[in-house]
Amino acid sequence: MTWQAEFRGALLDGAAPMPAGLLDGMGRSAGRRYDVYRNNIATSLGEALKTGFPAVAKLLGEANFKNLAALYLRAEPPVSPRMMFYGAGFGDFLDGFEPLRKYPYLGDVARLEYGLRQSYHAADATPLPATALGLAPEALMAAQLTLAPSVRLIRSRFPVVSIWAYNMAGGDKPQGRPEDALILRPEFDPAPHALPLGGGAFIAALMAGEPLGTAYEAALATHETFDLSPVLGMLLAGNALTDLKEDAT
Secondary structure (H helix, E strand, O other): OOOOOOOOOOHEEEEEEEEOOEEOOOEEEEHHHHHHHHHHHHHHHHHHHHHHHHHHHHHHHHHHHHHHHHHHHHOOOOOOHHHHOOOHHHHHHOOOOHHOOOOHHHHHHHHHHHHHHHHHHHOOOOOHHHHHHHHHHOHHHHHHEEEOOOOEEEEEOOHHHHHHHHHHOOOOOOOOOOOOOOEEOOOOOOEEEEEOOHHHHHHHHOOOOOOOOHHHHHHHHHOOOHHHHHHHHHHHHOOEEEEEOOOOO
């Protein structure tokens, strides 16, 4: 291990000994200063994680989240100086954390919260006017729709939007059913929306560049009563469509 790696590793692990050879400006051991610096880093990153994942923090409780943040810091230290990226793998970390196995929905809640952050920082885009969808049915189904950079989709087998809303906005108590979350940013602040059954497959197909008709078929394959109109209305209201390309074949 290089000295730099030892220095960095000890910064992220409060139980690790101070690297040898650290001196202050007077040539004395820098142990106390190093400990203060190490504590400040852990505290700052813990607060950043709490700020970025408030619903997960509320679900776990302050003490539990603080302990978990310390473990996550050592497992996945920051890879960028920009804190907007910190916690990208937090959902996967929660999925694999054995003591939380009885709370399997936490990973998806974390992914939703990270998706909200990504949506907030995404590039602006000019929304497509609703009149652009006024094509003949066959032409519309053959057209390719482009989604705004701020759109995010979280597929979940848990009521992830309801869990988030119940903890953050005082929504109704979650019911035991799966919810795919569509994150839209109509203006400045993004918000999650629970898609109807089949809606997740529909949005995923649009994101993959499939024509509207193919995306509709993908939704029907997962839920035969999928209704296209409400989801298109949701996309238009959320300024989530930015372009329409008619079939050139």
